[in-house]
Amino acid sequence: MQSTHLREHNLSALLGALVAADSPVSRATLATATGLTKPTVSKLVEELIGAGLITEGAPVPVGAGRPMVPLSPARRTLLAIGLEIAADHVACLGIDLSGEVVAHRLEYLRVTASSADEALRACARVVGQVRADAGDLPVVGAVVAVPGRIAPDDGRVLSAPNLDWTEVPLVGRLLERPELADLTVRAQNDNRLSVLTEIDRRPGDSFLYLRGSTGVGGAIVLDGELMDGRNGWAGELGHTVVEPGGALCRCGRRGCLEAYVSYHSLRERAGLGDEVRIEDLVDALAGSGDRAAVIGLIGRSLGLALANALNILDLDTVVLSGYLAPIAAELDPFIRGTVEAHALAVEAGPVRIERSDDQTDPALHGAARAALQPVLTAPGEWIARTR
Amino acid sequence: MQSTHLREHNLSALLGALVAADSPVSRATLATATGLTKPTVSKLVEELIGAGLITEGAPVPVGAGRPMVPLSPARRTLLAIGLEIAADHVACLGIDLSGEVVAHRLEYLRVTASSADEALRACARVVGQVRADAGDLPVVGAVVAVPGRIAPDDGRVLSAPNLDWTEVPLVGRLLERPELADLTVRAQNDNRLSVLTEIDRRPGDSFLYLRGSTGVGGAIVLDGELMDGRNGWAGELGHTVVEPGGALCRCGRRGCLEAYVSYHSLRERAGLGDEVRIEDLVDALAGSGDRAAVIGLIGRSLGLALANALNILDLDTVVLSGYLAPIAAELDPFIRGTVEAHALAVEAGPVRIERSDDQTDPALHGAARAALQPVLTAPGEWIARTR
Numbered sequence: 001m002q003s004t005h006l007r008e009h010n011l012s013a014l015l016g017a018l019v020a021a022d023s024p025v026s027r028a029t030l031a032t033a034t035g036l037t038k039p040t041v042s043k044l045v046e047e048l049i050g051a052g053l054i055t056e057g058a059p060v061p062v063g064a065g066r067p068m069v070p071l072s073p074a075r076r077t078l079l080a081i082g083l084e085i086a087a088d089h090v091a092c093l094g095i096d097l098s099g100e101v102v103a104h105r106l107e108y109l110r111v112t113a114s115s116a117d118e119a120l121r122a123c124a125r126v127v128g129q130v131r132a133d134a135g136d137l138p139v140v141g142a143v144v145a146v147p148g149r150i151a152p153d154d155g156r157v158l159s160a161p162n163l164d165w166t167e168v169p170l171v172g173r174l175l176e177r178p179e180l181a182d183l184t185v186r187a188q189n190d191n192r193l194s195v196l197t198e199i200d201r202r203p204g205d206s207f208l209y210l211r212g213s214t215g216v217g218g219a220i221v222l223d224g225e226l227m228d229g230r231n232g233w234a235g236e237l238g239h240t241v242v243e244p245g246g247a248l249c250r251c252g253r254r255g256c257l258e259a260y261v262s263y264h265s266l267r268e269r270a271g272l273g274d275e276v277r278i279e280d281l282v283d284a285l286a287g288s289g290d291r292a293a294v295i296g297l298i299g300r301s302l303g304l305a306l307a308n309a310l311n312i313l314d315l316d317t318v319v320l321s322g323y324l325a326p327i328a329a330e331l332d333p334f335i336r337g338t339v340e341a342h343a344l345a346v347e348a349g350p351v352r353i354e355r356s357d358d359q360t361d362p363a364l365h366g367a368a369r370a371a372l373q374p375v376l377t378a379p380g381e382w383i384a385r386t387r
Numbered sequence: 388m389q390s391t392h393l394r395e396h397n398l399s400a401l402l403g404a405l406v407a408a409d410s411p412v413s414r415a416t417l418a419t420a421t422g423l424t425k426p427t428v429s430k431l432v433e434e435l436i437g438a439g440l441i442t443e444g445a446p447v448p449v450g451a452g453r454p455m456v457p458l459s460p461a462r463r464t465l466l467a468i469g470l471e472i473a474a475d476h477v478a479c480l481g482i483d484l485s486g487e488v489v490a491h492r493l494e495y496l497r498v499t500a501s502s503a504d505e506a507l508r509a510c511a512r513v514v515g516q517v518r519a520d521a522g523d524l525p526v527v528g529a530v531v532a533v534p535g536r537i538a539p540d541d542g543r544v545l546s547a548p549n550l551d552w553t554e555v556p557l558v559g560r561l562l563e564r565p566e567l568a569d570l571t572v573r574a575q576n577d578n579r580l581s582v583l584t585e586i587d588r589r590p591g592d593s594f595l596y597l598r599g600s601t602g603v604g605g606a607i608v609l610d611g612e613l614m615d616g617r618n619g620w621a622g623e624l625g626h627t628v629v630e631p632g633g634a635l636c637r638c639g640r641r642g643c644l645e646a647y648v649s650y651h652s653l654r655e656r657a658g659l660g661d662e663v664r665i666e667d668l669v670d671a672l673a674g675s676g677d678r679a680a681v682i683g684l685i686g687r688s689l690g691l692a693l694a695n696a697l698n699i700l701d702l703d704t705v706v707l708s709g710y711l712a713p714i715a716a717e718l719d720p721f722i723r724g725t726v727e728a729h730a731l732a733v734e735a736g737p738v739r740i741e742r743s744d745d746q747t748d749p750a751l752h753g754a755a756r757a758a759l760q761p762v763l764t765a766p767g768e769w770i771a772r773t774r
Binding site for chain 2: 149151158159206220227228229230231232233234235236237239240241242243244253254256304307308309311312313314315316341342344345347348
């Protein structure tokens with residue numbers, strides 16, 4: 001038992017080091033990176049090669065010594081499936097162990113309460129297509145990104161205001177579809193998946209992550225770890241109150257941040273149709289008028305919600321994502337003005353307001369990455385399953 | 388090196404088990420509690436007895452076997468000093484390893500910016516008196532509770548609005564006094580010390596702690612551990628905004644929770660003098676008028692700040708302390724109404740609003756307990772120091 005446990009731990013450390021490396025590495029480098037002996041590394045690497053998780057490249061001459069054999073995560077030997085349900089589309093992304101995209105499918109549809117079944121059928125279709133496109137590679141599992149609160153025990157969507165969903169037994173229903181019936185399926189809040197790329201970019205950092213999209217949501221990262229809370233909902237800044245008794249939010253509450261700065265709320269308040277793309281929102285709102293006024297309005301609402309969150313958490317870094325990322329520099333003075341007026345953190349030093357990287361579909365990519373995780377955590381189990 | 392480390396770890400485990408026990412325990416019970424062998428326990432216990440950290444009681448006959456020798460934390464062999472600087476007094480509490488109060492001294496004075504020096508002299512006096520009262524027992528160290536933000540590196544008070552203090556080099560100045568010059572002195576926020584008793588009462592729990600006093604502050608407890616944040620300021624709910632652009636707070640900001648529900652703000656807004664004691668505040672505010680209106684006002688402000696904090700942290704339990712504890716049941720419907728209107732946590736189940744225990748001076752007791760911690764964490768170091 002102990003040795004199975006140790007073997008799993010060592011396999012996971014090796015595979016983790018390999019996946020984290022930017023370029024192919026030698027067995028000797030892996031031994032240094034993991035602290036394992038060279039004979040142990042060699043033995044386990046053979047096993048991982050045999051299981052199709054590691055690929056050996058052509059030997060590279062190194063000075064007078066033995067040539068170096070470069071090792072990489074295997075490509076196209078397995079499939080991790082990310083699925084995203086957004087207000088206007090469902091999408092599926094299949095990646096392999098190297099993180100490379102194997103297949104991607106998308107269907108546009110307006111997802112609402114009445115179309116939940118239609119959305120689930122579309123989900124099943126895009127998953128089926130991605131699995132077929134990938135030539136029926138063995139699948140690690142699927143993770144579904146949803147803009148809402150998920151019950152931690154059974155994958156029900158408790159509420160997803162921007163889909164008009166309440167109490168949708170998402171995971172249960174997906175498992176009824178033949179395209180997913182044989183898979184391990186988990187559901188997760190979209191913002192908590194979006195932040196995964198940002199965690200990789202800022203190893204060990206602590207920051208507050210805020211994403212502007214159809215709705216507004218966030219995540220809290222402490223020393224490189226995502227904070228969970230009781231139900232896995234920590235970081236829901238979108239429904240903190242910035243104006244008591246204020247505007248009606250799609251969640252049914254009043255004065256939520258989301259009621260002021262989400263794509264939905266900004267567009268509707270300005271009387272714009274939903275043909276305005278989210279990336280064009282601020283341009284459309286500004287029109288021929290005062291762009292600074294639009295930015296100021298968004299920035300001040302964000303500033304208040306962020307100041308409150310920074311006070312509660314005692315953090316000093318904010319990362320803006322989604323439609324907020326490209327306008328982060330414009331928002332900065334407005335957010336900063338409000339944050340500096342209210343956040344205690346400024347007594348210790350300046351608050352940093354940064355933008356996330358520009359990856360498109362971060363929730364979908366995060367979902368696929370999360371789906372890959374079981375292989376990285378327990379390669380031995382995966383090997384036993386696929387043998 | 389490794390064995391010193393191991394020895395310290397084992398000594399700490401033994402002493403921790405002994406202090407946590409409600410009644411005297413045997414060597415055999417300690418072996419079970421710590422997982423150490425009986426010979427190891429016997430050897431280490433002898434050492435702790437020799438160092439005056441453990442006391443052996445009279446043997447108690449146990450059936451036909453060898454009599455049980457009851458062990459307890461030693462009394463009055465060392466002193467841990469808690470010090471509290473409040474708006475209207477400074478106090479010092481000396482406890483021993485068993486947690487028993489050895490000495491307590493208090494001086495009333497109005498602490499303000501202009502009287503910072505006077506307050507520091509009073510601190511030194513009460514410490515000197517407590518040390519003398521305790522018969523000059525060896526002192527582990529002193530922890531000072533302050534209602535404000537402390538610089539984590541050097542114990543400066545950055546801001547303590549209810550003392551009118553900004554940038555007071557508290558620890559540095561205390562160390563200049565002969566009564567404290569030979570001690571390790573640390574400063575800590577008063578609410579973060581107050582919560583320690585509550586953490587003991589709810590082992591492993593996660594909750595939000597809110598204390599109403601001259602000001603209003605809080606702490607966040609996750610799985611029994613106090614959350615720190617970047618500067619050790621996490622949980623500062625008192626300066627989250629409940630009314631944008633609202634009432635002026637003593638911290639200089641506008642609309643803070645503290646500007647609505649602290650003793651200071653409630654008393655001043657009602658035009659009451661500071662002869663009103665904090666425990667009589669609500670009675671005085673209600674006067675012959677509408678008590679429910681007073682409670683409702685406090686409850687709704689608290690509810691909004693708590694709802695925001697619960698959304699950010701994804702917690703479902705609130706513990707009210709200070710002047711809020713005795714009126715927790717009265718506040719409950721008003722807090723609950725606002726929390727249920729805004730907190731996402733209610734989608735997963737009811738939010739619990741509870742009261743803290745009724746210990747008087749929780750910050751002072753917490754400070755003394757925190758001052759004791761080094762002996763519990765590293766008994767070997769303490770033994771070497773006092774040998």
